[in-house]
Amino acid sequence: MLQDIIGSKTELFADGVQTVLRGHENRNRNVTILKGNLVNNSRSEGRGISARVNRNGVFGFASIAEYSPEAAEKVIKAATENAMFLSKHSSRSIALPASVCSGSVALNRDIVDVTQKEIIELCRTFDAYVEKNCPELTSRVVSYAEDSQDRVIYSSDAACGHLVTPRAYVYIQMTAESKEGTPVEMFKALGGFGSFYDHFSDPEKYYPEIDELYKWVMDKREGIYPDAGEKTVVLSGMMGGMLAHEAVGHTVEADLVRGGSVAGPCLNKRVASELVNLVDFAHSYNGGLAPLPVYLDDEGTIAEDAVLIKDGILVGYMNDRESAAEYGMKPAGNARGWTFRDEPLIRMRNTTILPGKNTVEELIASVDDGYYLMQSGNGQADLTGEFMFGVICGYEIKNGKLGRALLDTTVSGIAFDMLKSVDMISDEVEWSSSGFCGKKQPMAVGMGGPHIRCKITIGGR
Amino acid sequence: MSNIRNTGDTFDALIKNSEVKKYTYTLSESQKQELNLEDGDFKLMRTVFDNYGSIKVFENDKMGSVGGNDISEEGLKKLIEDSLSAARSATEDPCHDIAPDQGKDVFVQGVQEPDIDRFIERVQEFLKILEKDYPKIKIAGGAAVIDRWNWFSRNSNGTEFEGIGGQYHFSLEFSAGEGDKNSGADFLGFSMKDLDTPIIEMADVKRRLKAVCDRIYPETIDSKFTGTVVLIPDCASQFLYMLAGNYISGGRIIEGTSLWLDKVGEKVVDEKLSVTLDPFDERIVNGERGTQDGFRSETVKVIDKGVLKTHWLDLYAANKTGRPVVKNTGGDMVVDPGDKTLDEIISTIDKGIIMGGFSGGEPGVNGDFSGVAKNSFLIENGKIKCALSETMVNGNLAEMFNNIRAISKEQICDGGSVLPYIAVDGIVISGK
Structure with missing residues (x-):
């Protein structure tokens, strides 16, 4: 998770404008198993800092792919210059909105990381269950997708805080053939807000939902078009x-x-x-x-x-x-x-x-x-x-x-x-x-x- | 921007000192300057200094892939460690691979020294034309963007590619209104190599602006009929990519669920249709030069006079299915023109619609689609009659491209594709 290393740079906020400085990290963890084949096994992280400056309704924004006090200085300067530059080319002139809040919002939770090995094992567990218990399928896909936002926010005339927004999902996709031989498909998302361990320590709890999805797909094989x-x-x-x-x-x-x-x-x-x-x-x-x-x-x-x-x-x-x-x-x-x-x-x-x-x-x-x-x-x-x-x-x-x-x-x-x-x-x-x-x-x-x-x-x- | 090649050399040295033997990586640095529009004026100027590094590592037929934007020496070390760990967690699958040695090359493309002042002048010139000639237009959003980038990739088979490029891009989300009435939104966007042409003259901008003004007072159809649909180029692109996704994409071929699984070499659609992925077409801005698998990009004929020439398989899908790899990641679509103008095509249609967009669910794997015809006009007896709202279209992807009535002489280029208008018969069109 991000450490708060940018707070001291609020002293660089210019007078007469509204400035927000944001440290921000996004993380992704992905695994996809298509019909038993591991076709995606990837993870990525992107972090950086941005600043936005409102100068009478004309905004300057700048961001840099680096998380450091020096980067914070650079984006505050660049965003301020952007607002100045654009003011020369824009006729907008809007009074700065009044401040409606202040103070600090406490960190809401933590982000707990997980290894690719654990994710792959989880997906294999679901894939094996589907393969064994859903015999009429022609194809199946099990995907794990986890993403999170981690943000440290400082503003010149509003509130500040450090917040995280992780979510972790497994998507089960099933394909079968209708009686006419044409494929029918459906998927279901399992999981929710939080990290891997918040949702997937006990995969068996999702088996009834997988069974339900299979029933829907089997029903859809015999499906009809609605009357328009x-x-x-x-x-x-x-x-x-x-x-x-x-x-x-x-x-x-x-x-x-x-x-x-x-x-x-x-x-x-x-x-x-x-x-x-x-x-x-x-x-x-x-x-x-x-x-x-x-x-x-x-x-x-x-x-x-x-x-x-x-x-x-x-x-x-x-x-x-x-x-x-x-x-x-x-x-x-x-x-x-x-x-x-x-x-x-x-x-x-x-x-x-x-x-x-x-x-x-x-x-x-x-x-x-x-x-x-x-x-x-x-x-x-x-x-x-x-x-x-x-x-x-x-x-x-x-x-x-x-x-x-x-x-x-x-x-x-x-x-x-x-x-x-x-x-x-x-x-x-x-x-x-x-x-x-x-x-x-x-x-x-x-x-x-x-x-x-x-x-x-x-x-x- | 600094020299990303130097970062690559650092990465190579770190890889040599690690346990990684087989790999492919890409490093990039980019800079974006974006001027955002709102309500007919510039509102926000955005500058993004970005970089990214990704590496794919293979060990004992196991593959792991990681990415991140920390390309400092410490960041690169972490990429190596994490990718090796991810690979060791994977299951064996010898179909994961990288392209053989493609040699070394540097690709310099597009805008090298952008002129932001000139771009601002072009946008302001366009905004004045809108204010004077299209007073009903409302701008919900838009952006004038200058992108520049420098990427560098190497793999353990010896390939070394570098790309240095840039482009101007303009986009606009707009509608037309009168009193409380509004046409609904339309969106256009295109990339440019230079600023020689006024924005109003680019792509199909004039026609799109006029069309949205003509849609403020749409009518509804109170019946259901089978008729002709003229797909405007953006909409034709949408349907062609759905066609590709459903019938020739790697996922569908691996699954074995494609209805065109064994149709390569056979006629699958109307002979008027020829589709090429052509990154070297001079109208394409910054066409692809290296694929994600590490091949040199090639021009690929996908459909030639209605005959399917290839599935759309990356190296993994090709190895998995024993079929040929396609050395093109899938953009830069060029569709051959026909022999009639758009007006001539419309004049031959007894009953149908011009469809400016399709808002529908993903087609089923059998190709059936159903959705709303957006930004559309009714055609009756060879003439455009009125704008439409709440109009549904239903059909099947393969069937519709087997029922092509005509393809226009005119082609519209947005910098990333070159497409004509395509008229197809046999679509079910219904109102409320």
Whole structure:
């Protein structure tokens, strides 16, 4: 883990500007076993220092791949010069945002490293289990992916702190052949926030989940294409989470609001049914940790929950310090950069719809003719809130009971239209931090939610 | 930037004094200067001084790979120790290997002495044109980037390559709006060797700007039909890479799940389609010169007049499957042009769409895809009728490229690929 060797360099922060100095390390541990073959066995570490200077709304940023006091001096100087240089070519002149917090955030946990040998043994254990217990597969992939961020942050007029964000996942991918001889595929992520030993000291605890994945793949071999068109569906927690992230979350990031997103004209207006409450949680949920806890962002803002939709009304955006001042909101710690090379951008943390009152069984039993959509391959949305999710696991619902499995399909719609059709929400939340969000830089995010019943356009064949 | 070759010499000396006998490594130093745009003006200037070192070590048919950006002597020692440890943890697999001796070479490419002031002038000139001629355009983000790099690689078979290069890159995320109405976002980006051409004249910038302005008031289709889809070059690239990933990638061939497993030498798609990976095409900026396996990069014909010429296998996949290795990592795609203009192609279409982007799930291994047609327009009776929203497309990758109606004469170059417009028949298009 990083040692704090840059704090003394805050004396170089210039007057009349806002400066943030960040020491930052990313580590990756990867192993992939494809059908029994070790095809990836790698580890990497990247560390460095960055500085960002805000001079009346014109920003200078500089980073260097070196972690030392001398490097801190260099980036502070270069970032300051960049802000000065750009001021000559930019007409921006925006008052510096007021300070909203100060103090120091304590180190939240440690990062415990693991050897490649242990990772390979773990993957071999899972691979052997799959090979033995999933005999109908035509191919299988077991991948271990661990990444961590370790950040030391000093700011001129906000908070400072030292925070780590490790996560460790094993991905199991299974491929089988349908009765027509065409391949069908599905995957599952196992693990979560934390290090190898937090999750994988006892691999056997995941065997039921692997068995469940195998059942889904076997069901999918006999799968059907859904009827295309607008249908009543039950979205699982992870599908609902993808919706909350892609279709709504991005449109309420203040930089995209400024860029013309559909959320701009909708502030304080109804955008969803009154059952819908949407929150971007900072680090804690319901007395425990959120899947990807963020305590302090890369502008030195101490993280708080950001309430986005309350009882169906759009009430807030996710902000950095500058946009919060522009929109008259309080920054909640959403400005994050992925590596030392990256300037902070407005990013989500743990975005979810809050749970309702019904059970999952009640949601499914309430549908006469529709679909239960369980797992998403990926998803995208744009500024208009038009979204698309790939669906790789789902079942038809007939007369309140699950029927045949679905082949790969896609659902789409306009986020705020679709949210207005939500008429039942389940009483639990399932979520994960296995995903990456792409927005100039990658970023680890937490994602999930309750089951929701709504109307959505589903692709057929 | 300092001389990365000297760091390589230090690395060699350290390796000689270690237990490592078989290896390949790459060291790099780079510098990025980036001017970020927001709301029509420069907002942030970013400078990144970066370096990286990676080494792959082989011992008794076991392989380990590590990387890191500490390339000081201590950092290099750690890379050697960690890679040896990783290799010793691995299982034996003789298919992991490195290219035989490719000799020594230095590749000097692209921009060597960038002119940031001139680049700023070009961007400001473009922003003024936007303000004057495209007042509905909103800029969500964008960047003018100058990249410079120096990389150096050696392997234990004797190969020694060095690359010295640079480029200008411009990207823009934009939409068009009027009142509360917005077109939805579009994105363009391209690399340049010089600044001789105004940004507005690059690639298909003018057409993309006009298209986004024409999409502020889209309509929806209330029916489902099977029709023609004209893929704009960016979208054609997206589908061709999905095609490659599904049918000819190393993973699929090793798994044995590719439907084109035994189709090399056979016609697999329409004969109008020819796809080449050509890092030496003069329109490509900084084409690949050395592959990740350590081969000299070569021009590779992947599909020639509809016939599959090769799978897309790196050295490991080639050794694993007993098939030929492809000496190209997979970029620099060039698709041969057709014999009709885009307008002529549109005039032949009874019913279909022009698709500016595809937002869909990863196709299944059987090639089936389903997703939203983004930034699209309806074509009826040979004419563009209106912009579309909430429009889905469904099809199969292999089938769609077997049903090519026409390929345009026009090719669009973004510095990393050269692609025409491709019109395909038989796609299911549906509205709400």
